[in-house]
Amino acid sequence: MTPKIKCAVIGPGNIGTDLLYKLSRSPVLEPVWMVGVDATSEGLQRARDKGLKTTDQGVDGLLPHVLIDGVQIAFDATSAYVHAENSRKLTELGVLVIDLTPAAIGPFCVPPVNLAALLGRGEMNVNMVTCGGQATIPMIAAISRVQPVQYGEIVATISSRSAGPGTRRNIDEFTRTTSRAIEQVGGAARGKAIIIINPAEPPLVMRDTVHCLTETEPDQAKITAAIHAMITEVQKYVPGYRLVNGPVFDGKRVSVFLEVKGLGDFLPRYSGNLDIMTAAAARTAEMFAEGILAGRIDLKPVAKAA
Amino acid sequence: MTLRDGMHPKRHQMTLDQMRAVATGLDAAGVPLIEVTHGDGLGGSSVNYGFPAHTDEEYLGAVIPLLSKAKVSALLIPGIGTVDHLRMARALGVHTIRVATHCTEADVSEQHISLARQLEMDTVGFLMMAHKADATHLVSQARLMEGYGANCVYITDSAGYMLPEEVKAKIGAVRAALKPDTEVGFHGHHNLAMGVANSVAAVECGATRIDAAAAGLGAGAGNTPMEVFIAVCNRMGIETGVDLFKIQDVAEDIVVPMMDHPIRIDRDALILGYAGVYSSFLLFAKRAEAKYGVPARELLIELGRRGMVGGQEDMIEDAAMTMAKARGLI
Numbered sequence: 001m002t003p004k005i006k007c008a009v010i011g012p013g014n015i016g017t018d019l020l021y022k023l024s025r026s027p028v029l030e031p032v033w034m035v036g037v038d039a040t041s042e043g044l045q046r047a048r049d050k051g052l053k054t055t056d057q058g059v060d061g062l063l064p065h066v067l068i069d070g071v072q073i074a075f076d077a078t079s080a081y082v083h084a085e086n087s088r089k090l091t092e093l094g095v096l097v098i099d100l101t102p103a104a105i106g107p108f109c110v111p112p113v114n115l116a117a118l119l120g121r122g123e124m125n126v127n128m129v130t131c132g133g134q135a136t137i138p139m140i141a142a143i144s145r146v147q148p149v150q151y152g153e154i155v156a157t158i159s160s161r162s163a164g165p166g167t168r169r170n171i172d173e174f175t176r177t178t179s180r181a182i183e184q185v186g187g188a189a190r191g192k193a194i195i196i197i198n199p200a201e202p203p204l205v206m207r208d209t210v211h212c213l214t215e216t217e218p219d220q221a222k223i224t225a226a227i228h229a230m231i232t233e234v235q236k237y238v239p240g241y242r243l244v245n246g247p248v249f250d251g252k253r254v255s256v257f258l259e260v261k262g263l264g265d266f267l268p269r270y271s272g273n274l275d276i277m278t279a280a281a282a283r284t285a286e287m288f289a290e291g292i293l294a295g296r297i298d299l300k301p302v303a304k305a306a
Numbered sequence: 307m308t309l310r311d312g313m314h315p316k317r318h319q320m321t322l323d324q325m326r327a328v329a330t331g332l333d334a335a336g337v338p339l340i341e342v343t344h345g346d347g348l349g350g351s352s353v354n355y356g357f358p359a360h361t362d363e364e365y366l367g368a369v370i371p372l373l374s375k376a377k378v379s380a381l382l383i384p385g386i387g388t389v390d391h392l393r394m395a396r397a398l399g400v401h402t403i404r405v406a407t408h409c410t411e412a413d414v415s416e417q418h419i420s421l422a423r424q425l426e427m428d429t430v431g432f433l434m435m436a437h438k439a440d441a442t443h444l445v446s447q448a449r450l451m452e453g454y455g456a457n458c459v460y461i462t463d464s465a466g467y468m469l470p471e472e473v474k475a476k477i478g479a480v481r482a483a484l485k486p487d488t489e490v491g492f493h494g495h496h497n498l499a500m501g502v503a504n505s506v507a508a509v510e511c512g513a514t515r516i517d518a519a520a521a522g523l524g525a526g527a528g529n530t531p532m533e534v535f536i537a538v539c540n541r542m543g544i545e546t547g548v549d550l551f552k553i554q555d556v557a558e559d560i561v562v563p564m565m566d567h568p569i570r571i572d573r574d575a576l577i578l579g580y581a582g583v584y585s586s587f588l589l590f591a592k593r594a595e596a597k598y599g600v601p602a603r604e605l606l607i608e609l610g611r612r613g614m615v616g617g618q619e620d621m622i623e624d625a626a627m628t629m630a631k632a633r634g635l636i
Contacts, residue, residue, distance in 0.1 A: 151353075153352055153353050153354065155354050155617075155618075155620045157618060157620075157621075160410065160411065163411075165413075168411075168413045168414045168416075169413075169416065169417070171384045171385055171414045171417075172384070172388040172389055172390075172417060172418075174385075175385070175386075175388060176388065192352055194352065194354060194385060194386055194617070195385045196385055196615065196617045196618055197385070197408065197411050197414065198408070198613065198614070198615050198618070199408065199410045199411065199438075199613075199615075200612070200613030200615075201613075204612075204613070207620075207621070207624075209354070209620035209621075209624070211352075211353035211354065211620075213353065244624060244628070245623075245624050245627040245628060246627075248623065248627075253353060255353075255620075255623070257620070257623075257624045257627075
């Protein structure tokens with residue numbers, strides 16, 4: 001039996017549960033703990049049904065078991081407000097933390113763009129940006145690798161049913177975090193992010209539009225090729241990622257119109273926005289796990305602050 | 307609305323001098339509250355909605371110092387603008403913030419409305435595309451906004467779709483449900499020529515704030531034309547504080563000459579109201595028709611069928627391309 005890296009999911013909500021389903025399929029990851037704060041949580045019961053150990057005492061309930069159970073990777077799918085504390089406690093024990101909140105205390109990670117570069121750097125906390133960021137930053141990076149992008153703008157449209165209370169309370173954080181990542185990971189000199197929630201029934205599948213303004217006349221052939229190559233990369237972990245229209249070239253504007261359909265593991269297929277987060281987080285963990293198993297990556301506990 | 311909704315038919319290209327001339331004219335005519343920003347609110351400057359001739363800071367900075375009685379309002383759409391924009395507007399002397407959401411998504415406005423209230427601004431919750439939710443649902447959304455700190459809630463007919471009976475039912479329901487101190491407002495578009503009638507109906511059911519624009523300068527077939535609304539109010543004995551002849555002169559002498567095209571219920575603007583499509587989509591649809599060969603009317607009907615909401619201008623080009631491909635035009 002091939003060895004697997006043991007992991008814990010913090011937050012048994014929609015994202016945590018969908019993530020659990022993906023982790024259960026992984027050849028290199030073994031989910032062993034689900035952490036929540038509410039004893040009556042359906043998510044905790046679902047995790048128990050799948051054979052995981054659970055605690056309703058939050059991260060503090062997990063800490064005594066981390067070393068004994070060999071937990072090496074943890075996913076935080078709770079909220080930005082509590083993430084820093086969760087992360088500190090876990091990284092002190094040498095656990096790699098993958099942050100699915102907008103807290104972004106660690107570097108941004110968009111797998112097809114910069115995951116490989118992050119792997120060798122000894123990072124103990126990486127942030128998955130936002131759903132809109134995961135869907136669009138690969139496109140911005142593809143274009144900016146061909147020629148400089150002066151301005152990158154994304155418009156993410158999600159169905160009302162797939163926007164939970166966390167998203168709604170953090171709408172400003174969504175736009176700010178995504179804009180920063182458009183610049184830092186996407187490579188645009190300046191970024192802007194817009195998010196729209198649409199209540200249409202039946203629920204709309206996530207749509208993402210990317211508008212780039214290149215500094216000089218866009219090389220249409222090279223950019224088109226780069227876009228298609230990047231779409232293929234994303235489809236390796238998000239098969240429902242599709243180019244609907246474009247690229248459109250209009251002066252220095254390059255526009256790409258995308259759709260993201262989920263796998264339907266736990267979340268419905270229209271929640272492509274949530275699925276791309278869990279898929280990207282799982283993919284990130286798998287790459288780290290492969291590195292750990294091959295002896296290339298050694299997770300070091302982060303020293304307690306004096 | 308002349309200087310904010312009016313930015314849509316001007317493609318957000320109003321000059322500072324135009325803003326100054328209109329604002330001082332409105333002030334002199336007795337208009338108490340003048341909204342100034344990019345058509346899509348603070349932070350609207352973008353590829354998606356259009357880059358304006360000047361920043362919100364420049365527009366607000368040009369207008370606010372010139373006003374003697376009128377106050378200035380700024381629109382903010384969460385998801386486009388942020389609390390940082392709100393703080394900027396406050397620092398510039400903006401008096402009123404209007405936080406706008408789609409009429410079923412009020413809970414995205416919590417952080418903005420509560421901050422505006424903390425900053426002691428006149429805080430308005432603005433429920434857009436109000437034809438898309440029934441009265442009961444609108445009441446629950448209005449209550450959320452009131453709970454966050456809004457002292458006024460608007461029912462907004464962004465598509466110019468509503469008819470007077472619907473306006474009465476919805477304004478009446480919201481008026482009855484909110485606290486007596488919370489004002490109710492109505493924002494009309496003239497796409498079915500109902501702007502004035504709907505506004506009168508709203509007043510009769512308890513609205514105390516009505517949006518209007520000189521010469522109707524606003525998205526689609528325009529907002530409720532202010533000079534017409536004032537004339538009707540005078541006839542009906544409704545006090546507005548606005549001088550009819552002065553507002554007519556602003557409309558005729560300053561606003562009409564500024565128009566890039568006549569604000570009228572043309573073939574496409576009528577369809578906005580008929581199919582229930584966000585009014586600011588009009589010029590985008592016309593440009594898509596010119597580029598892809600799909601008639602704007604058919605494009606707008608398709609966008610209505612798909613249930614597009616305010617802010618989804620990107621889907622106009624997307625739908626046009628999909629339809630053009632299906633027809634073998636591209």
